[in-house]
Every structure is written in structure tokens, then in C-alpha cells.
Amino acid sequence: MNHNEEHHEIIDSLERLAERHRAEADDGFESRILDAATQPLPAHRHQRKTRSTAWIPFATAAAVGVFAYMWFPRSAIPVPGQEDDQVVAAATPDESSAADLWLVSIETMEELIAGSDDFGDSLEWIELQIDATESEFDSELDWYQIGESL
Amino acid sequence: MLVVSRQIPERGQPGDGDSEGIDALVAQAAANDESAWVELIGLYSRRVYALSRSRLHDPHVAEEITQSVFVTVFQQLTSGRYQAENRFEAWLFRIAMNRVRDHIRRTSRLPTHNSEKANLETPSASGWLQNGDETDRLRGAIDSLPDSDQEILALRHQAGMEFKAIAAMLDEPVGTLLARHHRALGKLRKLLDPASATESAS
Numbered sequence: 001m002n003h004n005e006e007h008h009e010i011i012d013s014l015e016r017l018a019e020r021h022r023a024e025a026d027d028g029f030e031s032r033i034l035d036a037a038t039q040p041l042p043a044h045r046h047q048r049k050t051r052s053t054a055w056i057p058f059a060t061a062a063a064v065g066v067f068a069y070m071w072f073p074r075s076a077i078p079v080p081g082q083e084d085d086q087v088v089a090a091a092t093p094d095e096s097s098a099a100d101l102w103l104v105s106i107e108t109m110e111e112l113i114a115g116s117d118d119f120g121d122s123l124e125w126i127e128l129q130i131d132a133t134e135s136e137f138d139s140e141l142d143w144y145q146i147g148e149s150l
Numbered sequence: 151m152l153v154v155s156r157q158i159p160e161r162g163q164p165g166d167g168d169s170e171g172i173d174a175l176v177a178q179a180a181a182n183d184e185s186a187w188v189e190l191i192g193l194y195s196r197r198v199y200a201l202s203r204s205r206l207h208d209p210h211v212a213e214e215i216t217q218s219v220f221v222t223v224f225q226q227l228t229s230g231r232y233q234a235e236n237r238f239e240a241w242l243f244r245i246a247m248n249r250v251r252d253h254i255r256r257t258s259r260l261p262t263h264n265s266e267k268a269n270l271e272t273p274s275a276s277g278w279l280q281n282g283d284e285t286d287r288l289r290g291a292i293d294s295l296p297d298s299d300q301e302i303l304a305l306r307h308q309a310g311m312e313f314k315a316i317a318a319m320l321d322e323p324v325g326t327l328l329a330r331h332h333r334a335l336g337k338l339r340k341l342l343d344p345a346s347a348t349e350s351a352s
Contacts, residue, residue, distance in 0.1 A: 007335035010342070013288050014307040020285065021200035021308060024209060032213070033195045034187060037220040 169236050176238050180227040191220060194239075198246045200308040204292070205250045205300065215249045240319035243309050247301070247319075291341040299334035306331060 175193075178186035198219050202212035222245055226232045232241075292300055305316050313331075317324045 007332075007339055010335050010339050011307070013284065013342075014303060017204070017285055017288055018200050018308045018310065021203045022196040024203065025196060025199055025213065029199070029213070030188070030191050030195055033191050033217055033220050036217040037191070037224040038184070038187060 169238075172238050173236060176227065176232070180230070180232060182228055187224070194242060195220065197309050198242070201243065201246055201304050202250050204289075204304050204308040206253060207289070211253065215246070215253065219246045219249055237315075237318050239311060239315045243305065243311060243315075244319045246309070247305070287342060288338075291338050294341055295334060295337055298330065299337060302327060302331050303334050303338070 172193075175186055175190055179190050195216055199212050199216045202215040203209060206212055206215070219242070223242060292303060295303070302316070305311050305319070306313070311319070313324050313327055316327055320327070
């Protein structure tokens, strides 16, 4: 205690406080501690060692989920987000139109592009024909000739 | 009854570090010898109680904690799981200190009405310093210290542990603990008697 010579009064006070605390408990204190320490543990503490069945509902739910995923019939129409589909463009519906345009795969996109080219060509061809024959429909005679030819 | 020759300190008083005598007693207790348990509880229960009492200020809680500490000690010793040969005291008071810390943590998370109740039971440190008797003033001053200072004072003086045992318990060098203890005493002295502390410093 050499390092604390200057604090001997405080140390004495602390020791007195400790004495007071140790003496505070009554005479039956040790008996109560002994009884508490040596009494057998409650039975339920041992019963907790038996195997728990709490996992069964969770395992059942997981199994049902797996089977549902494996066996649930899938839609033939490609739906965004499904396996093997690649979303290349999407249009969100506006207020005036209920039509949604979902381009859900590369193949679909190519078909639409090819179709639109053919349609455009047809329109151009019809316009050219009309321009070329416009002068031929000037008289009623021409109309009759066309009618006869049909 | 098996008689073991050893030096046992007076009931509830700190011993002189006779670890061989204590180890023999612990070995007997582990063999479920009731007289050894009576002796072990006689030696340590009031020291554990004083440690808890000084940190928690509630005699009932202190006794509950003491009981729970010895329940754990009994279970560990009699089941053969006790592995702290030659360090029984450090092991015992580590269990006690952990229980005290757990209790402090739990009560600090309680809703307001319980905190208010605790405040009614334990007046503030400043109130004690101004109005209480010597013991109250000392308790108030200790409560004003940081937790680490309170712990070292409680382990050294309330539990009556040797610094070597405290070092084993906290896993810190003895020199560090001596310095911390010295600083804690200085702070305590300053809180209780600022005038004398100033004179001493000058």
C-alpha cells in the first residue's frame, strides 16, 4: 500500500464502508445463499434438452414453396421478368390510353421491325402507283376503261 | 468429514492469498461436500454481496445477485466445467462483476417510471455530498467517479481482492491497475475534501 500513503484516510473510509456492507446482511444470509446454490434445478430446465419440434412448420412451408415453384403452370405469353426473357424496352401506360406496349424479347423486337419495313414499302409502292396513274383518271372514259378491264 | 489443513480467513473477510488452501476447499466443494460449500460461502458470499451492494445501492438486488453468482459457481464446480485452477477468486468475482454489469445495463434500459423510482431510492451524488453523513458522502463521491474507477475501488475494497487477483480477473497488468487505483483515490479525495487535496498538490 506504499503507493497510496497519501490517501490513507480515504482508504480507511473505503474499508469502513466495505465493513458496513459486509455486515449489512443478516445472520441467515449464508444459509439462504447455500440453499439457493444447492437446490436442484427446476425440471423444465432439463426438459429443454429434448429435441425441439419448432422447425417443422417452417420446413413444411419451405417444402410447399419449392414444390409450388416447380409445378405451377407458366403462361405461354412472355411476361416481363420471366426466365430467358430480356426486356429491351417498356412503355408505362399514360392516363388516356390503357394500351401497354411491352417488347419482351429480342425475337419479338426483330419481327416488329421487319414487319414495319414491309408495311412501309407497301405504302410507298401504292403512293407511287397513284402518282403514276393520276393523269389517267381524268375523264369518265378512262374510268369506264378501267371498269371494263376489271 | 474430511479435514483439510489450510489457512482460512475470518468469515467474510479478505484472505491473504493462500491459493493452495482455497484450491483444496474448491476441490472438496466440487466433490459436493456440503461442509466445503458452507465454508466457501462463508468466505466469499459477503464479499460478493458488498461488491454488488456498493455498485447497485439496493440490498435486495445485491442479495439476489449474490445468490445467482453462487448458483452458477455450484453448477460449474459440480459439473466439472470449472477450469480456473489457482484463480478461483478471480473467476468468482468476474462472474459477480458480470452480473452487476448486466443488471446496470438492464436497469438503464428500463422506462422512465422505474428510473424515477431508482432516483427516489438513491439520492443524487451531489445531494449526498452536501447533506449526508460520512458514509453517504463517500457513496455519493464514488458514484461521481467514472465506471472504471468505481470498479477498481469496488474490487479492491468491497470485494477485498489482491491486485494480483484483480489483474488476473481483468486481464490487465498489475502496474496499470495500481495507477488506476491511485488516480481513483485522488479523485475521491478531491471530491470529499477539495481543500486538503489542493494543499497536498501544492
